[in-house]
Amino acid sequence: MTELERLQKAKIPCPETGIEIRHTVCDICTPGPQCGIDAFIKDGKVIKVEGTDGFPTNDGVLCTKGAASRQYIYREDRLKTPMKRAGARGEGRFEPISWEDAMAVCAEELNKVKANHGPEAVTFLCGYSKWFRPWLQRLAYSFGSPNYITESSTCHTAEVMSYTSLFGTYSMPDLRNAKMIMSWGSNGVINSYPMGRAVLAMKAQGGKLVVIDPRRTHLAVKYADLYLQPKIGSDAAIAHAMAKIMIEEERYDKAFVDKYCYGFEKYANYVSHFSLSRAEEISGVPAGDIRKALDMFLETDPSTVLPGNGLTHRINGYNIHRAILSLMALSGRYDRPGTMMPARKTLCESDAGFDSLEHDFYMSRWPQNARPRVGSERFPLWTKLLHDRQGQGMDLIRHMEEGTPYPLKAMVCFGVNDRMYLESPRFLAGLDRMDFVVATDIFHTDVINHADIVLPASTSFERSEVKCYMGQFLYYTRPAISPVHDNKDDVEIITLLANALDLDDDLLRSGYDKTVQHMLSTSGIEDWEAVKNSPLPVRAPNAKRYIPGTQLREGFKTPTGKIELSCSVLEEIGRPDLDPLPIHKSSDDDADPAKYPFVLMSGARIPNAVHSRTHNVPWLRSLRPNPSVDINPADAERLGIKQGDTVRIVSTVSSITVKANISSISNVGDVNMFHGYKEANINSIIPVDHLDPYTGFPGYKQLRCRIEKVEDRP
Amino acid sequence: MKYVFVLDESKCVACSACAVACMDQNDIDPLAGDIPFRAAFVDEQGPVEDPKFTFLSIACMHCENAPCMIACPTGCLKKDPETGFTVFDNTNCIGCHSCAMACPFAQPCFNDNSGKMTKCDGCVERVKRGMQPACVKVCPFGALSLVSESEYQELMRTDARKKISYKILD
Incomplete structure (x- = not known):
């Protein structure tokens, strides 16, 4: 090999090889902790990626998924051109169409539905990715429809509701300054490594870690000083027993509670019924361990709980999450460093240290006289508590099927994943009921096959966008490569739609740069070109550090102005099935335990996947090729199941066939299954009404099921 | 300068980011049955009530x-x-x-x-130009590192001293 060949093979960026590095961000997971990427470019193609050194979130490293960015952006099933349906819905036969013609069809069909059935009959639905959400929301509202819905109907919003009902605002544990962390249903090292790194950094400085998780997670087996393994869905009983001890032994922060909390008497009375022995009986966790965890939490200051998102994925999940947060209020651990802190948002759920006009950007177009949005009557707490007025998408299947309170006739989909919906085939059948479906996505998904018009979107590598980062950073990316196919970025597509629909909305019609600069006009930035040209994130002139204690001083944005241990919004709603207190209640469904002896937990993260987005990335799929269910060795032995055997997971609704992975990550009697596989979609076996009545959230993480061994045919 | 790959087991969670970075660096095609030069493992041993887990990342030891x-x-x-x-x-x-x-x-x-x-060739061309091997560079928890032989000896000595001091304290 010549020297040049060696350099080329090693992908060394230098003039001789013609390989250059361009900066971009990874957009495979959430809008929050996106990481800086160095894309190695040769002849306009990405040939390798690395993390960007010095970048606020990742400082040079990447996670398993981000490291596979090259295969993700060049996935073979990427949509390559706009298409119109040529066969029957669901058949998957399409023919190419120009962007102009595609837009003309969309405008005609959507305006026809609007004229015949009203603008509410058009639903604007958002899945992954999420960077364009404010634009899609404004598009929906400018069109006249209140039906802007996102897949956060299943993911993040229940958490937001829990935080908001207690503290009046979304909040986050300050892991960087905490000296003790009680990680509750969160496996940070796998599901969000920047969070995991913060937990480990706390440990490295001598801090203590308690892990409470029904799964024997990486965090639990490797880093916990104390590990509690509760039965699935029993967490509120544990939290209440802790609260009872704090109150009865006068170990709670009385001054804080007197000054800042509402509903203490009622709450204290309720939790007084949860003795340690009752909590042990409900959760299976030894009483001594519960007390020990509480002692560790109270004896270290500052300390915080780190509540996992998955806690809300039970049909009593909202209460479980609130019960855990109540411990922060009771111990006076709010709004000071190292405890729970109010979170601020600048753009797309992330913070650059200043308030933007994002909320006003879409709310100023809110259709005042529209009929109620999807799910708003069924889930009144959702409707009253959320400031951004999304619909609750978990009522969508019912709404599409029953057509009440009014029929839905068209769907504008952006990155929608049917496999996030319970009994997913019914979601696709619902799409087939529509007069018109337009679907935008990066990849050719199931939903694409049910669309009339298909629009190809680009990845973060191919577009320009503004990102905000903790530490008051703002980053304006530039495309690292030209569009891989005839695709456009999502906001470009929204702009085209706004123009084709001839909406009375000049701002939205003016495109990304003008709209984002409008939203961020409060930043104090005048020269946006300079921001664009900066290779690394910059600080906005108006960015200010949050001063801890501000919220306490200014009062909470709850109706009572206090931290609400009893939710006043629920008191006002007054529905007998919605308790203002964070009550403990079984999250079990009513399937017969004799027929369905196992408890299924779906959706807990594995390192190589995020929802369905990476199942078709060969590098990532090769790490765990088969959809597999984790079964405890004791259960496996009892059922005669060996590693790699084929098994069926059966619910009252349906079943799927997968491989067995024998591991004590699952507790005895529990099974875990990752979601989003086309050939083994776990959410297809969860009943469509298995929902938390408070938040509408699906009970992904607690469903009765049965495991059957399937004899492989030779 | 001679180099040694070091895995700090206390930091490894077997997330396989190292394996993916290796596949990206070396254009490995799993669809053709090819495997990366580095792989991560979770090993589970011991009684069901109290299993012991080990997380490892393994490649050529050079x-x-x-x-x-x-x-x-x-x-x-x-x-x-x-x-x-x-x-x-x-x-x-x-x-x-x-x-x-x-x-x-x-x-x-x-x-x-x-x-x-x-x-695995240790990403020799990268290392010669002052860059880290792909697997070391990507590791989200800093579990993998490439150190010089003398640094390695020092690490081993520190480690041995720690073990002895724990023994004395026990």
């Missing part, structure tokens, strides 16, 4: 007296004088698998259809 090198009948493997890595030129490889059988860590692999041996 042994000093590399058994693969000694086993190869056609002289494909050699030590890189600058870095101490066990590197290869598989032009003359006859696909006899002697190297793989000699390797205590089963590292040499026979990836593409040519039947010829390939393995």
Whole structure:
């Protein structure tokens, strides 16, 4: 090999090889902790990626998924051109169409539905990715429809509701300054490594870690000083027993509670019924361990709980999450460093240290006289508590099927994943009921096959966008490569739609740069070109550090102005099935335990996947090729199941066939299954009404099921 | 300067980011049955009530007296004088698998259809230019590192001192 060949093979960026590095961000997971990427470019193609050194979130490293960015952006099933349906819905036969013609069809069909059935009959639905959400929301509202819905109907919003009902605002544990962390249903090292790194950094400085998780997670087996393994869905009983001890032994922060909390008497009375022995009986966790965890939490200051998102994925999940947060209020651990802190948002759920006009950007177009949005009557707490007025998408299947309170006739989909919906085939059948479906996505998904018009979107590598980062950073990316196919970025597509629909909305019609600069006009930035040209994130002139204690001083944005241990919004709603207190209640469904002896937990993260987005990335799929269910060795032995055997997971609704992975990550009697596989979609076996009545959230993480061994045919 | 790959087991969660970075660096195609030169493992042992988990990331150890090198009948493997890595030129490889059988860590692999041996070369060209090996660079928890031989000796001494002091304290 010549020297040049060696350099080329090693992908060394230098003039001789013609390989250059361009900066971009990874957009495979959430809008929050996106990481800086160095894309190695040769002849306009990405040939390798690395993390960007010095970048606020990742400082040079990447996670398993981000490291596979090259295969993700060049996935073979990427949509390559706009298409119109040529066969029957669901058949998957399409023919190419120009962007102009595609837009003309969309405008005609959507305006026809609007004229015949009203603008509410058009639903604007958002899945992954999420960077364009404010634009899609404004598009929906400018069109006249209140039906802007996102897949956060299943993911993040229940958490937001829990935080908001207690503290009046979304909040986050300050892991960087905490000296003790009680990680509750969160496996940070796998599901969000920047969070995991913060937990480990706390440990490295001598801090203590308690892990409470029904799964024997990486965090639990490797880093916990104390590990509690509760039965699935029993967490509120544990939290209440802790609260009872704090109150009865006068170990709670009385001054804080007197000054800042509402509903203490009622709450204290309720939790007084949860003795340690009752909590042990409900959760299976030894009483001594519960007390020990509480002692560790109270004896270290500052300390915080780190509540996992998955806690809300039970049909009593909202209460479980609130019960855990109540411990922060009771111990006076709010709004000071190292405890729970109010979170601020600048753009797309992330913070650059200043308030933007994002909320006003879409709310100023809110259709005042529209009929109620999807799910708003069924889930009144959702409707009253959320400031951004999304619909609750978990009522969508019912709404599409029953057509009440009014029929839905068209769907504008952006990155929608049917496999996030319970009994997913019914979601696709619902799409087939529509007069018109337009679907935008990066990849050719199931939903694409049910669309009339298909629009190809680009990845973060191919577009320009503004990102905000903790530490008051703002980053304006530039495309690292030209569009891989005839695709456009999502906001470009929204702009085209706004123009084709001839909406009375000049701002939205003016495109990304003008709209984002409008939203961020409060930043104090005048020269946006300079921001664009900066290779690394910059600080906005108006960015200010949050001063801890501000919220306490200014009062909470709850109706009572206090931290609400009893939710006043629920008191006002007054529905007998919605308790203002964070009550403990079984999250079990009513399937017969004799027929369905196992408890299924779906959706807990594995390192190589995020929802369905990476199942078709060969590098990532090769790490765990088969959809597999984790079964405890004791259960496996009892059922005669060996590693790699084929098994069926059966619910009252349906079943799927997968491989067995024998591991004590699952507790005895529990099974875990990752979601989003086309050939083994776990959410297809969860009943469509298995929902938390408070938040509408699906009970992904607690469903009765049965495991059957399937004899492989030779 | 000679180098040593070090895995700090206390930081590894077997997330396989290292394996993916290796696949990206070396254009590994799993669809063709090819495997990366580094792999991560979770091992679970012991009683069901109290299992013990081990998380590991394993690749070529770049042994000093590399058994693969000694086993190869056609002289494909050699030590890189600058870095101490066990590197290869598989032009003359006859696909006899002697190297793989000699390797205590089963590292040499026979990836593409040519039947010829390939393995981890320590990202030797990158290291020579002051860059980190792909797997070291990506590791989200800093579990993997590449250190010079003298740094490695110092690490080992510190580690030994720690162990002794724990013993004394016990």
